[in-house]
Amino acid sequence: MKQTTLSMDPYNLIITGVGGQGNVLASRLIGNMLSEQGYYITIGESFGAAQRGGAVESHIRVSAQRTYSPQIPKGKAHMVVALEPTEAIRILRDYGNPGVKVLSNMRPVYSMGVICGEQSYPSTEKIKECITASSKASWFVNSTDEALKLGNPIFGNIILIGALAGTNALPLDHKSFEKALLQRMKPDKIDVNLKAFDIGKEMTSA
Amino acid sequence: MTTLNTGRKGEKMLLMGNEAIARGALEAGVNVVTGYPGTPSSEIIDRLSKADRERNLYVEWSVNEKVATEVAAAGSFAGLRSMAVMKMMGVNVASDFLMHLVMTGTRGGLVLVSAEDPGAISSLTEGESRYYSKFLEFPLLEPGGFQEAKDMTKWAFELSEKINNIVMLRTVTRISHGSGNVVLGELPETSPRAHFEFNGTILDEQTGPILTVPGPFAVNLHARQQNKLQAAANLFEDCPFNTYEGPENPELLIITSSVCHLYCIEAVELVDAPDRVGILKLGTTWPLPAKFLKKHMQRTERILIIEEVLPFLEENIQVLACQLGAEFAAKKFHGKGDGTMDKVGELNPTLVAGALSRVLDLAMETVSVDYSENINKQAVDNAPDRMLTFCPGCPHRASFWSIKRVLELNNQQGFVCGDIGCYGMGMLPCGFETVKTVHSMGSGTGLASGFGKLGQFGMDQKVLSVCGDSTFFHTVMPALANAIHHRADITLVVLDNSGTAMTGFQPHPGLTIKASGTELPALDIPSICRAMGAKVQVVNPFDVENAEKVLLKTIEDPDGVKVVVMRQICALSPEKKSKKQFEIQVDENVCIGEECGCNRLCTRVFKCPGLVWDGEKKTSKIDAVLCVGCGVCHSICPSGAIQRKEIA
Numbered sequence: 124m125k126q127t128t129l130s131m132d133p134y135n136l137i138i139t140g141v142g143g144q145g146n147v148l149a150s151r152l153i154g155n156m157l158s159e160q161g162y163y164i165t166i167g168e169s170f171g172a173a174q175r176g177g178a179v180e181s182h183i184r185v186s187a188q189r190t191y192s193p194q195i196p197k198g199k200a201h202m203v204v205a206l207e208p209t210e211a212i213r214i215l216r217d218y219g220n221p222g223v224k225v226l227s228n229m230r231p232v233y234s235m236g237v238i239c240g241e242q243s244y245p246s247t248e249k250i251k252e253c254i255t256a257s258s259k260a261s262w263f264v265n266s267t268d269e270a271l272k273l274g275n276p277i278f279g280n281i282i283l284i285g286a287l288a289g290t291n292a293l294p295l296d297h298k299s300f301e302k303a304l305l306q307r308m309k310p311d312k313i314d315v316n317l318k319a320f321d322i323g324k325e326m327t328s329a
Numbered sequence: 330m331t332t333l334n335t336g337r338k339g340e341k342m343l344l345m346g347n348e349a350i351a352r353g354a355l356e357a358g359v360n361v362v363t364g365y366p367g368t369p370s371s372e373i374i375d376r377l378s379k380a381d382r383e384r385n386l387y388v389e390w391s392v393n394e395k396v397a398t399e400v401a402a403a404g405s406f407a408g409l410r411s412m413a414v415m416k417m418m419g420v421n422v423a424s425d426f427l428m429h430l431v432m433t434g435t436r437g438g439l440v441l442v443s444a445e446d447p448g449a450i451s452s453l454t455e456g457e458s459r460y461y462s463k464f465l466e467f468p469l470l471e472p473g474g475f476q477e478a479k480d481m482t483k484w485a486f487e488l489s490e491k492i493n494n495i496v497m498l499r500t501v502t503r504i505s506h507g508s509g510n511v512v513l514g515e516l517p518e519t520s521p522r523a524h525f526e527f528n529g530t531i532l533d534e535q536t537g538p539i540l541t542v543p544g545p546f547a548v549n550l551h552a553r554q555q556n557k558l559q560a561a562a563n564l565f566e567d568c569p570f571n572t573y574e575g576p577e578n579p580e581l582l583i584i585t586s587s588v589c590h591l592y593c594i595e596a597v598e599l600v601d602a603p604d605r606v607g608i609l610k611l612g613t614t615w616p617l618p619a620k621f622l623k624k625h626m627q628r629t630e631r632i633l634i635i636e637e638v639l640p641f642l643e644e645n646i647q648v649l650a651c652q653l654g655a656e657f658a659a660k661k662f663h664g665k666g667d668g669t670m671d672k673v674g675e676l677n678p679t680l681v682a683g684a685l686s687r688v689l690d691l692a693m694e695t696v697s698v699d700y701s702e703n704i705n706k707q708a709v710d711n712a713p714d715r716m717l718t719f720c721p722g723c724p725h726r727a728s729f730w731s732i733k734r735v736l737e738l739n740n741q742q743g744f745v746c747g748d749i750g751c752y753g754m755g756m757l758p759c760g761f762e763t764v765k766t767v768h769s770m771g772s773g774t775g776l777a778s779g780f781g782k783l784g785q786f787g788m789d790q791k792v793l794s795v796c797g798d799s800t801f802f803h804t805v806m807p808a809l810a811n812a813i814h815h816r817a818d819i820t821l822v823v824l825d826n827s828g829t830a831m832t833g834f835q836p837h838p839g840l841t842i843k844a845s846g847t848e849l850p851a852l853d854i855p856s857i858c859r860a861m862g863a864k865v866q867v868v869n870p871f872d873v874e875n876a877e878k879v880l881l882k883t884i885e886d887p888d889g890v891k892v893v894v895m896r897q898i899c900a901l902s903p904e905k906k907s908k909k910q911f912e913i914q915v916d917e918n919v920c921i922g923e924e925c926g927c928n929r930l931c932t933r934v935f936k937c938p939g940l941v942w943d944g945e946k947k948t949s950k951i952d953a954v955l956c957v958g959c960g961v962c963h964s965i966c967p968s969g970a971i972q973r974k975e976i977a
Binding site for chain 2: 145150151154155158159163164165166167168169177178188191192193194195196197198209210212213215216219220221233234235236237238239240241242243244249250253256257267271276306
């Protein structure tokens, strides 16, 4: 199968967010899109108790050579996609490095400490400043807002997959996304998800 | 569309480890599959339950792991390939039956899948079941990747039939919940006829009755069992799941198994030492293949054993080295024994690379100190911790709210013994720290039964236990019988949310559906408790006023065992999702925030994620994205600022 060259091999992608935001589906769709092109894919995920308001992270390893471990070594992420902006910062602490790129949704999901006023949540400007200072490139998008326009905040993860495609970090396109959707979803759900993908792609395409 | 039960030989799929195990079982022609849900094992049965008609399977979510193993063993005794699936704590529950089963042996291939959780990511302990294989004397297989998870599962059935005994396949969270590329094998056509043959002699494993018998006969059976284990060891000597990669004579030989194999390969890359380190990966970790290990240990003088949690491999390999003679015993072993590795927690490539860099005195490339110090500070300042909490609209939050309130009203230092499920979080602020003990499944009511008999020693605290609807059937019923029979003064609160919510809504005997979705008779929890002799009330936790009234009256009744069933369907259940009962709004003119005197009851104490404290306006507000419209916050607001409107 024809493969485009990866900028890094293995390419280490982390998708992070809060339980319930659709991390697992996003990582499976991206994995399917790349696996279909002949890459070795390993996805590492921990879910279970994390569903209940905890931070969730998916590690995706993409390689043309072999199967890598389901955990990315510390400090070795190439791209962090965050469904929640402060989760991007948390991930960078463990997996960041000066060459990392970050794509983040800017809609907060408040932790209990913030909800009850015991902890403060950083301003959008502060979050952007933090991420910009600790990465080589960054994209800040409002995927939840766009998803709400489509009628359901759950499309936020699909919009981010589109936005990731728009960064050209990995060989992801509309066609491969459609193929991956067809493997997992009922036909009546395909169109709205494709639309969400295209909206996202538009956000980051140069 | 390619699915697990239609994918053809040679097709490539991206499969979760648990899906790979499910596919391996299908490729082995499994007929009977049982289990009890528990992270990270649950997807195996979930996936197989969707294949039951097409692939001629009988799939059930059993009442607990012991019964699951017994149901699967019945399949085996009747000549069918069978599999029982559970998380590691489940093996403890099944172990009583297992100890007897390994003595009698099996007929149709029987595989026990134990999915374990080093690091206790979704578990209350790191407890592992590898030791059962040594203690109960049956073979243990551990897949080191996703393709192997499938292939090894299929092979486990063949092995079980070769030695006529149960085989355990152990997976871990990072395999079970990880995903990787898997090339599919053939799906066989099976049309077996189940029949239990018992007319042969008691010594004939294939045709006689299957019995454990006391005395010398038990000793004979034990000897036969050990011969089977030796037969497995012989087969393991040239098993394709045991591999070596590396130089002919490495300076250091890593011996590893399971997902650690992938960490080791990557760690050798991270310290850039492919010429100095060899990796021996064992797929068969009990009994050990002695000749195979001898051959590879000869390559080197230094051995590093990489495995998670306890030093199971390490200690067994060191015993083997001593048996192999002075030359092997004198080798330098690194691992948990010499402190190179921890005996707790899960591993990752970085931890293994760290061990290699210490053992071989190699530099390891790391992120600059400036970068890490800066991002660490930013994370501390700007990424608020996320403590686990109940979902918005979770009935448990409402139930614990009422329990907490009546314990305060009763004012006798009452407490709650907890159990296993989402409601275990009753120990956290989200459950108002109401739960004061949590152990294994069913233990909450067992402990309560004990506490409830301590009145004669002056104990005057009110004793409650909580359990979920699935846990009730799993192991609470015997504890409840004990409490009722001994007239313990306790209240059992059954938090009935209509499913095994924490692991993904698997059905249980209280529901009318089985694994594959067909109808089954449901057992009614209140009727069972009444028949057992308890006084029973059923309340809706969302009706806070009534729930508190009933609970208070119940706990103050000193006579024996009382049961309150707090029934409200889980907010995440497929039936309920996206259906709001109420539209909720905070009237900013009525909410006076800190001035109210309620001490911000809704956001500071009740703490539903759907309710947010607006620091600028100094009032509470509803997060419309998160709120599921249960209406409970309306009931707790003393000033009537939280308003609800029924949605037609």
